[in-house]
Amino acid sequence: MIARRLISWALAVAACVALFLLTSPAQAYPWMIRHGYTGCTPCHTDPSGGAGALTEYGHAQSDLLLRMRYGEGEGDGEADRTGEFLWGLVKTPEQLRLGADFREAYFSNQSEGAPLEQELITMRADLYGDLKIGRFRAAGSIGYVPQGDLTASLTTGADDNIISREHWIGVELDDEGSWLLRGGRINLPFGIRMIEHTLWARTLTRTDMDASQQYGVSLAVSKENFRGELMAIAGNFAIQEDVFRERGYCGYFEYAPTTTLAAGVSSMFTRATRDIVYGVTDYRYSNGPFVRYAPWQPLVLLAEFDSVYQSLTWNGHRGGYAGFAQADYEPTQGMHLMLTSEIMNSGASGEPASYDGWVSAVWFLLPHVDLRFDGIYTRTGIAATLGTAASYSNSTTWLAQFHVWL
Amino acid sequence: MNRFVSIGVVAIGLMAASASADATLSSPTDSKITFDAAGPAGLKIEGTTSDLNVAEDSGNVVITVPLANLTTGISLRDHHMKEKYLEVPKFPAATLTVPRAALKFPNPGEKAEGDVQATISLHGQSRPLVVHYDAQDAGSALAAHGTFRINMNDFGITVPVYLGVTVKPDVDVSASFRVSKG
Numbered sequence: 114m115i116a117r118r119l120i121s122w123a124l125a126v127a128a129c130v131a132l133f134l135l136t137s138p139a140q141a142y143p144w145m146i147r148h149g150y151t152g153c154t155p156c157h158t159d160p161s162g163g164a165g166a167l168t169e170y171g172h173a174q175s176d177l178l179l180r181m182r183y184g185e186g187e188g189d190g191e192a193d194r195t196g197e198f199l200w201g202l203v204k205t206p207e208q209l210r211l212g213a214d215f216r217e218a219y220f221s222n223q224s225e226g227a228p229l230e231q232e233l234i235t236m237r238a239d240l241y242g243d244l245k246i247g248r249f250r251a252a253g254s255i256g257y258v259p260q261g262d263l264t265a266s267l268t269t270g271a272d273d274n275i276i277s278r279e280h281w282i283g284v285e286l287d288d289e290g291s292w293l294l295r296g297g298r299i300n301l302p303f304g305i306r307m308i309e310h311t312l313w314a315r316t317l318t319r320t321d322m323d324a325s326q327q328y329g330v331s332l333a334v335s336k337e338n339f340r341g342e343l344m345a346i347a348g349n350f351a352i353q354e355d356v357f358r359e360r361g362y363c364g365y366f367e368y369a370p371t372t373t374l375a376a377g378v379s380s381m382f383t384r385a386t387r388d389i390v391y392g393v394t395d396y397r398y399s400n401g402p403f404v405r406y407a408p409w410q411p412l413v414l415l416a417e418f419d420s421v422y423q424s425l426t427w428n429g430h431r432g433g434y435a436g437f438a439q440a441d442y443e444p445t446q447g448m449h450l451m452l453t454s455e456i457m458n459s460g461a462s463g464e465p466a467s468y469d470g471w472v473s474a475v476w477f478l479l480p481h482v483d484l485r486f487d488g489i490y491t492r493t494g495i496a497a498t499l500g501t502a503a504s505y506s507n508s509t510t511w512l513a514q515f516h517v518w519l
Numbered sequence: 520m521n522r523f524v525s526i527g528v529v530a531i532g533l534m535a536a537s538a539s540a541d542a543t544l545s546s547p548t549d550s551k552i553t554f555d556a557a558g559p560a561g562l563k564i565e566g567t568t569s570d571l572n573v574a575e576d577s578g579n580v581v582i583t584v585p586l587a588n589l590t591t592g593i594s595l596r597d598h599h600m601k602e603k604y605l606e607v608p609k610f611p612a613a614t615l616t617v618p619r620a621a622l623k624f625p626n627p628g629e630k631a632e633g634d635v636q637a638t639i640s641l642h643g644q645s646r647p648l649v650v651h652y653d654a655q656d657a658g659s660a661l662a663a664h665g666t667f668r669i670n671m672n673d674f675g676i677t678v679p680v681y682l683g684v685t686v687k688p689d690v691d692v693s694a695s696f697r698v699s700k701g
Contacts, residue, residue, distance in 0.1 A: 149592050152561035155684050160560070170682040177595055191595070207683065289559035335561035372565045372592075410592065 141306040141322065144413035144441040144449075146405045148178055151369035152335045158210050158243040158252060160293050160333035161342050161365075163306035164279055164322055165252055166212035166241040172197050180477040181447025195480040199519050212241040213519040224508035235259050236514070239278065250295065253280035264351050265298075265324040279326055296330040298350075301363045302342035303379045304417050305403050309471070313435035313457035314417050318381065318399040320363070327359065341366035346383060359383035359397070373407040379419065394426035401436070413441045423460065433460030439471075449475040458494065465494035465503050485514040547573045548660075550696040552584055557687045564686065566591045566600070573698055575619065582615045582694070604676055605642060613641040617650065625656040639667075642674040657697070664695040 141163030145156075153162025156171030167175065176196025194201035198211055205211055216236040223229050239256030256276050258266075266274040283295025300306075303320040315321040331344035342365060348358030361384055367377030381399040388395030401419030408414070418436030425431065435457040442450045453471035458464055469491040477483040489510040497503040550571035556564040570585040586607045590597050601607040617637040625631035632653040638645055652665035671678055671688040679686040 149563065149565060151563065154560035155558065155562055168683070170684050173682055178593070291560045337555075337557045337561055337563040340561055369563075372563055 141308050142179075143305050143307065143405055143415055144407075144443075145174075145178070146373060146375060147407040147410050147413050147443070148174075149372035150174075151367075151372060151375045151405075152340050154290070154335045158245075158250075159279075159300065160335050160340070161300065161302050161306065164300045165254065166210040166243045167198075168210055169197070169207075176480055179447065180480055181445070193480065200480060208245050210241075210243040210245070211519070214239045214241070214516075215518070216514055216516045218512055218514040221511040222508060223510075225506050239276075248285040248290075250283040250285065250293070251281070252283075254278050262324040264349055265326065266351055276324070278322070278324065291335055293333045294330070295333075298326050298328050299331055299344060300326050301346075301381070302331065302333070302344055302365050303363050303381055303399070304365065304401070304419065305405065305415055307415075307439075309439075309453065312437050312453075313455050313467070314401075314419055314437055317421050317433060317435040317457060317459060318419050319397075320381070320399075327363075338370070339366065339368045341377075352389070354387075356386040357389045359385040359389075361397075365403075367403075374405070376402065376404040378402050388423075388425070391423075391425050391428065393428050396424040398422045401434075411443045413443075415439045415441070421460065429462075431460030433458045433464075447477040449473075449477075451475070461496040463503050464496035465505065467494045468492045481518050483516045485512070485516065487512040487514075547571050547696040547698050549662075550694070552694040553692070555691045557689075558684050562684065564591055564596070571694065571696055573696070578619055580617045580619050580622065582617075583612050584614070584694075585612045587611060599679065599681070604671075604679055610641070610643050613639065615639050615650070622652075623654075625654050625661070627656055630655045637667075639669065641669070642676050644674045646673050660697045660699050662695070662697050664693070666691065666693040668692070 143162075150156070154160055155168055156174055157163065157165065158168060159165040173192035173196060176192045180196075198205060215238050218234045218236050220232045220234050221229065235258070237256065238258070239254050241252075241254045243250065243252040254277055255267075256278070258274055258276055260272050262276050262278075263274070265276040265278045267277055268274045277298065279298050279300060281295045281297025281299050283293050283297075286292035286294055300322050301320045303318060304314055306322060307315065310321045310323055319325050327344075327346045327349050329344050329346040329348075331342055333342035334340060344363045346359060346361050346363055348355070348360050350358070352358055361382040363379075363381040363383075365377050365379040367375050369375040379399070379401055381397070383397045385395050385397075387393065388397075399419050399421045401417060403417035404415070406414045416436070416438040419434065421431075421433045421435065423431040423433075435455070437453060437455040439451060439453040444450065451471065451473040453473065455469045455471075456466055457468075458466045469489055471487055471489050473485065473487045475483055475485045487510070489512070491508045491510065493506045493508070495504045495506060550569050552568050552571060554566045556566070558564065566589050568584065568586070568589040570588050572583040572585075574581045574583070586601065586605055589601065589605075589607075591600065615637055616639075617635055621635045623631040623633045630653060634649050634651050636647060637650045638647055646669075648667050648669065650665045650667045652663065654664075655662040668689055668691050671690065678688050
């Protein structure tokens with residue numbers, strides 16, 4: 114009984130720590146496929162989307178297609194000036210794309226047998242920039258985090274750090290910018306880039322957009338019917354000791370046979386002399402398919418499933434998996450109702466599968482402003498240990514988020 | 520906002536025919552006309568309409584596609600496409616004219632396929648082009664499908680540019696429909 118109670122406490126603490134460690138990506142809305150946008154450019158300066166500043170075109174789309182129109186038809190006028198960077202108050206040169214992102218959340222978690230946890234969390238407070246001169250590109254972000262994100266930190270405090278999630282230079286290899294070769298700290302190109310950064314598919318594969326970026330060189334391509342990116346990973350140099358740095362490759366390829374359907378595969382392999390979690394030499398392999406489909410403009414279905422295999426030297430092997438399916442329903446422009454379901458097994462011996470379900474609503478109520486509410490029920494599988502059988506722990510999480518971006 | 524545009528369309532298709540080459544083609548159903556335009560770095564624009572008429576005139580099969588209901592799925596882009604680029608109020612339809620004698624007609628239950636020289640009228644200008652088509656005999660009807668490529672510059676259509684995003688001038692058009700063999 115005591116063991117169970119300890120496990121519950123541990124899970125509750127882990128949930129809180131995870132939310133502190135993993136803040137939120139800026140704008141990763143793969144459901145924009147409902148408008149025929151299978152690729153991420155030309156709205157995002159990052160060829161694989163989700164990260165960094167928006168282009169001028171992307172700002173216009175956020176006004177035309179993202180925010181609630183309050184009875185005004187989507188085609189009734191041009192994009193409002195308030196949709197531009199800083200609500201149109203500042204006009205930047207064409208070559209310079211700037212952005213900012215602030216997200217604050219109220220977090221409540223109730224795990225079985227544990228006290229109620231309630232927190233206010235600054236999930237993101239970042240500035241972005243992207244400079245394009247001819248074919249040459251330079252991009253980066255800088256931000257402040259009260260807690261966590263140490264693997265993206267430029268300063269060395271335990272708390273209150275200045276971070277840079279990404280910074281890279283690159284060159285477009287063709288006139289239209291379909292091919293981008295870049296080097297620096299880059300978001301790992303793997304799977305679907307989701308705003309729901311705590312999805313197990315992101316955490317188990319270590320490919321979230323909060324602090325899991327790595328240094329390396331990547332080649333990205335965006336064409337009418339396909340896109341992809343392949344990155345050679347040189348390690349995360351924000352981690353001071355080289356033995357903890359992972360090296361290998363990461364990439365995805367996605368094919369879009371129509372403007373409302375895209376399916377892809379991801380693959381990653383890394384080796385670390387000492388894994389940052391397990392402390393031993395670790396070879397990690399992650400592979401899996403993903404799909405995005407809009408059978409009807411108000412409805413988008415997203416799904417991903419990844420296998421994760423880890424060879425831990427002298428400590429055996431772990432073969433796990435993580436996947437999710439999400440339905441995003443937009444009954445009227447600017448209001449999204451979502452159902453998300455996940456499954457995960459980290460691969461520990463005797464660990465039963467974990468499940469969860471999300472009920473979410475996002476309201477893009479004003480230019481550059483949205484509110485989000487999530488209710489998450491989680492049934493976490495707990496591996497058997499000496500003297501205890503495999504078991505489950507249940508928890509309920511509520512999140513309310515206020516988000517402003519520029 | 521626009522977003523670019525696109526163009527048009529027209530349809531095509533064609534083809535015609537019938538088990539008996541003398542049959543009059545009429546009453547198109549199940550029509551779908553699609554154009555695919557592209558922008559930089561993977562941007563793809565697809566426009567569709569189901570409006571299509573087929574008539575015969577002086578030995579030609581004339582396929583007319585009204586453009587008023589052409590849509591790309593984004594209202595403002597449609598508005599720009601029709602008002603600024605295709606100028607639909609001035610040029611409300613695109614037509615494809617094909618000499619009937621140049622078409623291959625399928626035998627009963629079979630399929631015919633080929634390339635045919637046709638004339639397309641779009642945006643007030645006419646240009647010759649080659650249409651690849653196929654036609655499947657389906658009893659009392661004929662299922663036809665055709666494809667071709669046009670260049671906006673050939674028709675005096677301004678190449679759409681929106682907030683630094685320029686649409687490529689080449690546009691692929693396809694059309695499919697069923698016609699009664701009257």
